[in-house]
Amino acid sequence: MSEINIIEKIQEQQVDFVDFWFVDIFGELHSVGIPSYSLTEDHFKNGLEKLDASSIRGFKSVNRSDMILLPDVTTFRILPPDYDDNKRKNARVFVELCEISDSAHQRYNRDSRVIATKATNELKNFGLTKAVWGPELEFFIFDKINLFPSSIGAIQSYGGSGYSIESSEAPWTRNAGRIDLKGGYYPAQPKDTLESIRKDICDDLYKYFQIKVEAQHHEVATSGQCEINLLHGETIIAADNVVTAKNLVKVKSKKNGKVATFMPKPIYGDNASAMHMHQSIWNKENNMMYDPNDKVAEISQLGRYYIGGLLDHADALCAISNPTTNSYKRLVPDFEAPVNVCWGIGNRSSAVRIPIYSRGNEKNKRVEYRVPDPTANIYLLEAALLLAGLDGIKNKKDPGDPVEENVYRLTSEQKRNYKIRSLPSTLKDALESLKSDQKFLEHVFTKDFLDTYISMKYLEHDAFAQTPTPWEIAMYSDV
Template sequence: MTVQVLIHNDVLEKIAEQKISYLSFWFTDIFGELHSMSMPSYAIDKNAFSDGFEKLDASSIRGFSSVNKSDMILKPDPETFRILPPDYDQRRKNARMFCNIYQENTNESSRFSRDSRAVVEMAEKQTREFGITHTFWGPEVEFFVFDSISVYPSQYGATHSYGGSGYSIESAESPWTKNISTAIDIKEGYYPSQPKDTMSSLRKDICDDLYDYFGIKVEAEHHEVATSGQSEINLHYDRMLPTADAVTTTKNIVKVKSKRQNKVATFMSKPIYGDNASAMHMHQSLWNEDTNLVYEPNDSQANLSQMGRYYIGGLLDHASSICAISNPTTNSYKRLVPDFEAPVNVCWGIGNRSAAIRIPMYMNSHGKSKRIEYRVPDPTSNIYLLEAALLLAGLDGIRRKIDPGDPVEHNIYKLTPEQKRNYGIRSLPQSLKEALDSLGSDNKFLASAFSTDLLDAYCESKYKEHRIFSQTPTAWEVSMYADI
């Protein structure tokens, strides 16, 4: 199926031509969760693209607005019109558009400050003063697909009628399965062949739909290192907003297609103790028209420009506070531990996967492919806020000429504390609370795109998550301490 970029009247023509029954209007909250409202196609006219829909009760969306300031407008972006795959509705033909969110009217001055797409657009405008015409982003989206997850939740422990709390994971690939032909041991899931890779067909189905229906190009798909269906889809690089929309679409279709096959997909970073967790590495490059500003052919170390080094300096300088956005759950910090291919230390390296920032060395002298890979984020992050935070941190590094120091060549996991001090390597936060505290003291670099009320609402909710987590006894604690 050929995907066309449409505007205004073209969308209405496409709806009639393709006999679309319903239009779904998508938007995300400040935590990146996708929301949708649908309308029959006969209820859509050209005024929808100028006036929007008075259909949003913002007080019912977590982190959006209070009940006394809840009326908001959803204005569809016609360029994001796409026909949805049959897995979304097998009885009728549907399409979707992403929406921008407004207060009172659809003048730009009325744009809702907690609209994630607005944050990306505002951040991208800051590139102009640096001679940057656009940026490219290439995310690696990792996730697990299980046969089932059974959760036994209870905030009251064993006194509750549910009989306590805990969870179990079932997967044909799990080492605890009895099916030896598909079992993958802990940390042995990288690039297995069939039949052990039971997710191969599902991943290909997902990638086909991403391209055929959404026009989202995929560079590669494969099984990841962990057992139990850990997968990765590498999206082809694109500009900021299309990339963020693509990641949101990818996460949704992964869940929808998994559900259709009676499986459950999760972007939770670390669901399995002792195994690798899911990341979302972000590749970034800066451009002036056709010139890659990160590339410098005369640089002997990594063909990296001075602007690129300053950009890295900004990312490293703000890495701790960015963690509140890039790693936004209590579970995120169970991934950021040594020896699981996840970064723990704030430094950069050339082809070094133990560093927070890696300069890929494939095709090193090829200017078009020169990029900076930020390895800290995981897929629970709001991709819109993440892109904006990374860009603004990097631009702050360019503005302030922050030197990132020399690249670290060693396996950083093996360095002693004294060696790390000598290299000037500090550690990333070890908990969500530490990250939020860092964001509270280091957020001025975000001010051009992140409103104070957005950051306040975001941090308030995340601090609450941490408090509940820290006060809730776990099954591990009960088994460890109950007989004391």
């Protein structure tokens, strides 16, 4: 689609407003809406002078904050009516962020979408043409989340704080048909109270955004844990789709009087939300991870080296794949989340899993990285995983033999024999790992970006570490 064509399409579709979307360095979506009558071909060709980057966390200082929003016209989509209560017809377009220069606009090195694009460009150095991704989005839809005190700004007040979660499915309610802890996998209606909302979300993803869904279902946890699997796509398309899907989940939930959260572990004692990342690398139409002659998993030597890179850099990757303090409440044993750095064939207790539902299927041969959760910035996550895998190929990193046992049940001695180490157990540990192992990212992410990301995440961890929790008050106030 050209700049001329998109203006024509806006007019033909009688669009009232166009919302221009981008994310900050932590993946939070931002949007600016412009009336369609104010848009010109030049806006889509040369960009919109509409960003004060000092007001976006992690971007620029106030004295050098003017930036350009350069629209990607291929991402033009009509938004569902829920985005404006059926009052107006709206569309959205993703943008890339540009710094102003004398000759030509320069892509901003802290723009997550640009980083993912740069990572994809690395493929050609390995004789590859594309990376394909299949994200599994897990999340909770609650009836309500109550915070005490109600003001967010007062959560860390001297007076204390607390929270409660309301869900008609919760075992702590008196409702008939409630779902027990770890009892939510594939229940049918009426126990599954959210099937209609999930189907509405899937319908809108396809109807308005042309995003195909592979499957949707209730997940293992109680109180409305959901999963939507997006059909695989190339790097930028897949990342845009995740941003779109997460936003639609929140909008649709709010429209139904509920609240959606991608926070990994909101409920003690139950499973948490992950974002498993299925990935494969291709040369044109050939899946380079597939080898029909490999009797173990039909995985190529290139694929094994890719896995070796993921495992070698797993600790550092956690700072990007699991970027919140809450993320590490998920990475504990016996909740279907990886704790140890190893790979296996169909083994859901390993960090890297090779799905093996059937054999002889080149199209579906892939690696599943099970560590990430949905708080990750999807653009950075794809870029980091790809660069780790390519580093494994470049340096021929052998991942060793696949682990067949339930890794949760292995003794410390058995883990040593398998050369299995543990993933970081806190955000601080992950940040320390990234500080000491970032060379494989620097040529794409830039040191400036990584330093900014790490320093801001340290502040987040420090605030968490200094804040008393309701559990601590209950446990220690009578000591």
